[in-house]
Amino acid sequence: MKQNKYDDSGFFAKYSQMRRSIGGLEAAGEWPAFRAMLPELRDKKVLDLGCGFGWHCRYAREQHASSVVGVDLSENMLERARANNKDSGVEYLQLAIEDIDFAAEQFDVVISSLALHYVEHFDIICQKVHHCLKPGGAFVLSVEHPVYTAMAEQDWYYGPQGEKLHWPVDGYQNEGARLARFLDNDVVKYHRTIATHMNALIESGFSMNKLSEPQPTREMLDEIPGMLDELRRPMFLLIAAVKN
Template sequence: MEKKLKSNYDKLAEHYAKDVDTKAFNAYYERPAMINAIGKVNDLRVLDAGCGAGYYTEWLINNGAKEVVAIDFSEKMVESTKKRINEKAEVYVANLNEKLSFKDNYFDLIISSLTLHYVKNLDFTLKELSRILKPKGKLIFSIHHPIMTYLYFSLENYFEEILLEDVINKIPVYFYHRSFNKISNSLYNNNFLIERIIEPKPIGKFKEQDERNYKKLNKKPHFIIFKTIKYNK
């Protein structure tokens, strides 16, 4: 399944690179709330975990981060990010389902946009992210809202962790539904405390592009953002 997902995201890379700045669900829904949650990044060492086509990587560079490292498991996505930032950051292929090559306590901040619902073992991935993050460092990530996946896919059991299939640009992609309980327990067990939970609403520009979904997103959540801090037990 992981190989299939990687292959399909390689196929989607060109589509993502073309639409990343203007696609309504990203540009006018997830991104404004995510950037607000991230705040200032001046003089921080930051990991973009699941960089996709490189929007956040470029944003981190342009907003004064001291060091930016970006990773993605799709070679084509990495190529897109490298092209976008013109070698202003280190970008390479890495799999969040596997042990990462970074030193312990290295990063001040880790961001992950719409990526962690793809990882097979959330506890393992969070353990690795906790390991490479400094004490009191922040992990800020967005994922599919558990309520959305439960309702949209008409799941029989909300509490069951289950692999689901979706379609992006006619290409199937696979992600995991996890309950709030599973997510919060995984965070706590890996030394993360939740500072904020953000259920974003679309900004006005979304309505100009897609009024039907604009109305839906003002009534039902689609994404959710967790702002967390690493603590020492």
């Protein structure tokens, strides 16, 4: 199922007002951990799956990547990415992640930030990424954490005074689609266990370098109201893998 909610004008307008949409990578809570998991990008050919506004494409070029390809299904996203980053070293392709078909060993690094939980068949994407990576190439990705995606409601359990009592986890082993609410819209996300993520990568020919379940930075805890609640459950899962 290929989703393109971001070309809905109302949804895109709301997404554009999110903190990370305005502030870029520095406004993304998981960015410090994600950045630390990236390999050296100088002179590398980089592919960004689900590139959105192109923040990671710009960062790769700032780190002197030789070329970057950004893939996204949304015309709105790519229009904003091109406007934000007029760089001849970045090529943007309007394409579903599921439809990528790059040449063997075309890239040195593949990244994907918070996009693959919208893709039904993670294992197939892993195989396609493995195909287009050079031997020893890196695949660094982030998804919503399985603790976060297990229940479609993706919300706290509240007490009688509206206090956040705990984060409920149920149906964890029941993988598949979840109809979640995001920015007042119904969005399909795909829940997978941590083991499924890991095994799909291993079976596709990757070795694991690092896993991360990042916490908010001290600056975010100090500056953003309610951020302390983000210490109570993981929201993101980050994986760095290398092609054998």
